Amino acid sequence: MSTGRGLDARLIVxxxxxxxxxxxxxxxGEVVALLGPNGAGKSTALRALAGLVPTSGGHLRLGGRDLRRLPADRRGIGMVFQDYLLFPHLSALENVAFGPRCQGAGxxxxxxRAADWLERVGLAEFASARPRALSGGQAQRVALARALAVEPGLLLLDEPLAALDAHTRLEIRAALRRHLAGFGGxxxxxxxxxxxAMVLADRIVVVEGGRLVQEGTPADVARRPRTDYVARLVGLNLYRGRAEAGSVLIGEGLTGDGLTGEGPIGEGARTLDTVDSLEGEVFLAFAPSSVALYRTRPDGSPRNLWRARVAAVERQGDRVRVQLAGPPFDAVAEVTPAAVAELHLVEGSLVWAAVKATETHVYPA
Structure with missing residues (x-):
């Protein structure tokens, strides 16, 4: 809930x-990340805030001031575009000075002011350089300095790290975090x-199909995903079901790889035992690394045990993700390359899968 000093908007486009x-x-002082799949409406929301896309209704206030009828250049907003959009014919210094000049500064x-901001972002020695002479990371920092030089009440960043290579991204992400921490708007x-989102944001807003589907701190969103998309992002198996007496009857299964499954379960019930005591409609989640795989039925018959078919095997770094197809439900396991060889995990092979009740996490739906 906004106190009236920051951003308070309902964007209808x-x-x-x-x-x-x-x-x-x-x-x-708060950084809010909009996270969502392609076409969810994230960039549309950002452009509506900036005044680059007209709204069909709702409200838009910044510091208690109504912005809806103001043109983009009078909203007190700074924006860093995905491709930075630096003026190619101007030096880095002149690019940063452009905003203050538009505000009436001599x-x-x-x-x-531009020189001060270039020094803050570590580019004082590149003041006279044109954009074509800058690396991707340097151009990103010039774009950030240009956005902050107008002393905005609201800073908008549209995929600011997307155009960078992996090494530069790591460096610039850390620098961007420092600059955002020092930004008062x-x-x-x-x-x-x-x-x-997890590194830079204080709060995450997940958007799907033009609607907010989940929000919270990065830790809350990562620990308690509420949609298949979020589960995929944070790498969890996710199911919705009904909890009763320490177990969850799985209804429509959601997993971290977007697979769904329902139907009879062969050996076992369509339930997973847990150590939580919730009752009613819930989400149940567990990490792929919590899933143990066996070629034959294991001794002791763990309570959460089911027969599954290997749908896909994918190497990810020093681990291997194994997609398991139901019934009873689909899941993703994470194992070592050695386990893949030992268990002969190939597409179509049958395995036994198990997860301990203590490895499951249940929370209200």
Whole structure:
């Protein structure tokens, strides 16, 4: 809930085949990340905040001021675009000084402010360089300095790290975190990368199909996903069901790889035992690394044991993700390459899968 000092918006944008209806708040000093799949409406929301896309309804206030009727250049908003959009014919210094000049600052004052910001982002020695002479990371920092030089009440960042290579991304992500920590206004970040959201944001808003489907701190969202998309991002198996007497009857299964399954379960019930005492509609989640795989039925018959078919085997770094197809439900396991060889895990092979009740996490739906 906004206190009135930051951003308080309800963004309604209607197009022929899409409607965005998103309530969004951000307090001064807070970084909010918009996370969601392609076409969810994240960039549309950002452009509606900036005044680059007209809204069909709702409200948009920043520091208590109504922005809906103001043109983009009078909203007190800074924006960093995905491709930075630096003016190619201007030097880095002149790019950063452009905003203050538009606000009415004199040439000398604007250049002093620009030089100060280039020093803050570590590019003082590149003041005279044109954009074509800058690396991707340097261009990103110039774009950030240009956005902050107008002293905005709201900073918008549209996939600010997407155009960078992996090594540069790591370096610039850390620098961006420092600059955002020192920014006194509200900030809204759009990203497809869950790591960017987890590292840079104080709060995550997940958008799917133009609607808010989940929000919370990065830790809350990662620990308690509420949709298949979020489960995939954080790498969890996720199911919805009904909890009763220490077990969960799985209804429509959701997993971290978007698979669903229902139907009779062969040997066992369509239930998973847990150590939680919740009752009623719940989500149940567990990590792929919690799933143990066996070629034959294991001794002791763990309570959460089911027969599954290997649907796919995919190497990820020093681990291997194994997609398991139901019935009773689909799941993802994570094992070592040695386990793949020992268990002869190939597409189509049958295995026994087990997960301990203590490895499951249950929370209200």
């Amino acid at each position: 209607r197009r022929a085949a899409f409607e965005l209806d998103l309530a969004l708040t951000a307090e001064p 040439r000398r004052a604007a250049r002093r 509200a900030a809204v970040l759009v990203t497809h990368d869950p790591l960017d």
